[in-house]
Amino acid sequence: MPEIRVTPLGAGQDVGRSCILVSIAGKNVMLDCGMHMGFSDDRRFPDFSYITRSGRLTDFLDCVIISHFHLDHCGALPYFSEMVGYDGPIYMTQPTQAICPILLEDYRKIAVDKKGEANFFTSQMIKDCMKKVVAVHLHQTVQVDDELEIKAYYAGHVLGAAMFQIKVGSESVVYTGDYNMTPDRHLGAAWIDKCRPNLLITESTYATTIRDSKRCRERDFLKKVHETVERGGKVLIPVFALGRAQELCILLETFWERMDLKAPIYFSTGLTEKANHYYKLFIPWTNQKIRKTFVQRNMFEFKHIKAFDRAFADSPGPMVVFATPGMLHAGQSLQIFRKWAGNEKNMVIMPGYCVQGTVGHKILSGQRKLEMEGRQVLEVKMQVEYMSFSAHADAKGIMQLVGQAEPENVLLVHGEAKKMEFLKQKIEQEFRVSCYMPANGETVTLPTSPSIPVGISLGLLKREMAQGLLPDAKKPRLLHGTLIMKDSNFRLVSSEQALKELGLAEHQLRFTCRVHLHDTRKEQEMAMRVYSHLKSVLKDHCVQHLPDGSVTVESILVQAAAHSEDPGTKVLLVSWTYQDEELGSYLTSLLKKGLPQAS
C-alpha cells in the first residue's frame, strides 16, 4: 500500500528541537538535526535509537536535509554524523553550509571550555561532518538518486533558510523548517509555488499567536535606544554573529539618518568582517531592495555604523554598540557589559533567547547582583530590556503558506495537540485537507494514491465511442486494450495495434469439450435434436444448423459424433474460442443436462 510515514524524533514533549524522519515511496529522509539548548545532557539530542534499531544509519537513510543554521535545527548534526555514525549526503543551501560550522564551533567552545562538558563533539568532528555536505541552489532540482529528488525554496527567516520539497515519482512532501511570511529589512518573505504536495510539514511553535506589527516593535526598540542616547547613556546590544544583527543595523542606520542623530554606533570588529563577507557572498539571498541598492553602494557598509575598538567602551558620552556573543556569556559583549552595568543611564537590550547559566539569562530573570570571577560582585544598575526580533510565521502566516502550496494533507510539529485543536479545525475547514499533529516519537501514516497517467490511443478511443453510448459518470464502461509500458511511459492501445508494434502474431485459443449423452439415434438426428433444443432455449443468440450437420451458437461449434466403443452413447464435441468462454461453458453445462425427449 503506498503511504508516507512521518515521525518527529526527540525525547518527550519539547519545543524547539527539530528532527523529523520521513519515509516516502521506500526512501528515508531526515529533516533537520537540531539540538535542544536548554538541556546539558543527552536529552538535548534527538532520540536516534528509533532509526538505529533498524541497522546502519547510512544504509537506512537516503539523505539528511538541513533547513537553516540555527542550532535547534543543525546543532546535533556533528554528533549524529560522527558519533552515532552517518556517511551519506547532507543537503543544505550554500549560506547554511558556510555559517553552520561557525555556530557549531562557537557552541562547542561554550559547552566544553566554559561549562566543561564531556561527550560533546570535537572541532574535528565538525569539520568531518561538513565534508559530507552537498550545497543546493534555490529552485534547483537535485537528484539524490535515480528516484529521489529534492528542491529548495526561499524561506525568509534567516540568511540561507530554505523550505524543501522531497519528491519520489508523483509523491512529494514539503518541509518548511522555520519561515516567515512577512518580509523584513534585509530578507524577503517565504515563497513556494502551487506544487500540491501530498503532505506539507510545518512548524507550529508560534501557530497560536497573533503577532504585533513590525512597525510597533521597531518603534518601541528605536524609542528605547533614542531615549537612552538622549540622556547621555550607552546602549549595549549583544548579538549572535549572524542573524537579527543585520536587520537591527539597517533599522538604526535608517533612523539615525532620518533623525540626524550624532551619537556613534559601533559594531564589534570580528563581527563586521564576517557578516559583511557572508552577506556580500550571498547577496541573492537577501531581499529585492538590498539587491538593487547593492549596485550603488554596499548596504552593509553603513554611514553611521563604525567598527568598534575596545578603547571606545571607556569614551564618555552616548553610544550604541553591537557586540558578540549574544548571551553575554563571554568575550567582548560581556566585557562591555561589566564596564557599563553600574550606570543607570545605560541600557542593555537582549534580542533573543539566553541559555541557562549565562549572564544574559540571569539578568533577564531579574537578577541584579552577579557573581563574576574571583568572587567579585557586579551590581547591575543599567536598564535591562528584552526584545524578541525573531522572524517566525504565526497563525496567519501558516494559513498563507498552506494556501500557496495547496497540499493534500498538513502536519504540524512542535505544538501541543490540546492547544492546537482550533488551528487544526481551521486548516481542515479552510483548505479541505486533513491535519495531523503527532507527538515526538509518534508516527503518522498517510495513505497515498499515486496517480499513474496512461495515454490512450486515439484509434482505440474512437472505436469505443463509435460503439454507442458515451460513458456515464456513475457507470464506468469497460474497455479492452493492451497496456504497453516502455521507458516510464504508459499507453493503452488496441490489441491489434499492440501486436503490430510488438511484431507478434495473434494466437487463437480454442477450447473443446466432450459431452457424452446416451442416445441410440444416428448422429445426424442427434445434431438435429441438438439444434432444435438450443434454438428454443437460446432465443437471444444466433443458432444455426449447418449443411454438414454441425450446429453453431454464435461462433461456438457443436458436432455430434458416435462413440468409438459404445454405439448407445453419442459424443457431442463443443468447441469455442477464448473470447466466448462464458457462453461456451454455459452451453456445455446445458448440454450435459441432456436433451428433452423427442415429441
Added chain:
Amino acid sequence: MAEIVPTQGRYQDFHAFDLSGATRVLEWIGDKGILVAGYESLKKNEILHLILPLRLSVKENQGLFPERDFKVQHGGFSDRSVFDLKHVPDTRLLVTSGPPGCYLQVWQLAEDSDVIRAVSTIDVHESEGRLWPRVAVFPSVAPGILHGTRLSSLKVVDLDSQKTTYTSGVSDDDVLSSLQVLNTDTFAFCCSSGRLGLVDTRQKWAPLENLGPGPGSAGRRWCAEAGGRGPGPSIARLGSDGQLCLLDLRDLCQPVSSVQCPVSMPSPEPELLRVTWAPGLDNCLAISGFDGTVQVYDVTSWAGVGHQVEPLFTHRGHIFLDDSGMAPAPLVTTHTWHPCKPRTVLSAASDASLHVWDWVDPCASR
C-alpha cells in the same frame, strides 16, 4: 520605504495587530483576556479568546517580557455574523447575537482543549428583518440573559432552565440600541431614538426615564452607556451626528450638559457607535464609530448646552497604519478600556486591525 511611526510623545505604548477577520466586539474575560468575533455574512466567522501580551498585563519590569503577541487561547466557528458577544461571569459560557435575530447562541470555552463549542440556543420569539437582539448578562449563581430588539420584546431568560424570569410587558415598539446590566436587579436601556431609562426588574415596568432629545432629531440614532467614576454625571448618550449628552442618575429628565463633539462627519454606521466611560479615571470617556479614530474626553467642566469641546486625545492609529490606501479608510468598529490600567484602550476597526494603546495625559505632562 516603510515608514517608521514617529515617536510623538503622546503614546506611552502602542501595539498594532491584524486579526484574520474584523470584529465589532471586544469583551473582557478576566483582566487578561478578551473575546473577539467576526461579523461577515457569507463565510464562517471565528470567535477567539485572546490573552493579552504578557508585556501589557504586568505592571512592573515590562522590559523583561519579550512577548508582544496576543495568544489565541480558544477559538471557535460561527456560521452567523456576531454583532454582540457577552461573557457570563464566573463561567466558561458566552452568549452571542447577530442577524437573523431569531435566536441567541450559547457557547462554551473547552477546559481540556482550545476549542469554543456551541452548546445551546435561546429562542427569541419575535424576530424581524434586519433587527437583532441586544444582550446583557445578570451575573449570579443562576445567570439571567437580558435581551430584546424592542422595548416590547425585552425579557430576562434563565440560562440553565431557559425559563423567562422577566418581561417588560409593554407594547412600546422603540428599537433598542444599548442594554446594560447595572446590578443584580437593575438594568439600563437606550433606544435608537435616544429614549433611555433605568429599570428595576423587581417591579412592574416603571423605569426612570429620559424620553429622548425630542423632535428635530430625525435620522439621528443614539446609543448610551452608564458608568463614570467621580462625582459628575454618570450616563452618556451619543448621537450619530456627534452630539454627546451627559445625564445624572438623580435627575434623568434634565441632562447636565449637551455638546457637539468635533467629528468629521455623521457616523456612516450608527450601529457601530460606542461611548464608554473610563473605569480607572474620573470623568473620562471615549467615543468611536464616526471614522477611523477614537476620541477621549475629560468631561469634568462640561455644563449646559452648546459647549465647544476638544478631545483630550485622539487615536489615529487605524488610519495611519492602514496600508491599503486605495480602499475606503477603515472605520473603528468598537473600543474598550483596560479594566486595570487607567489609560490603556483597545480598539478594533473594519480592516481587521486591533490596537492596544496607552495615551499620555497632555495636562499631566506639563
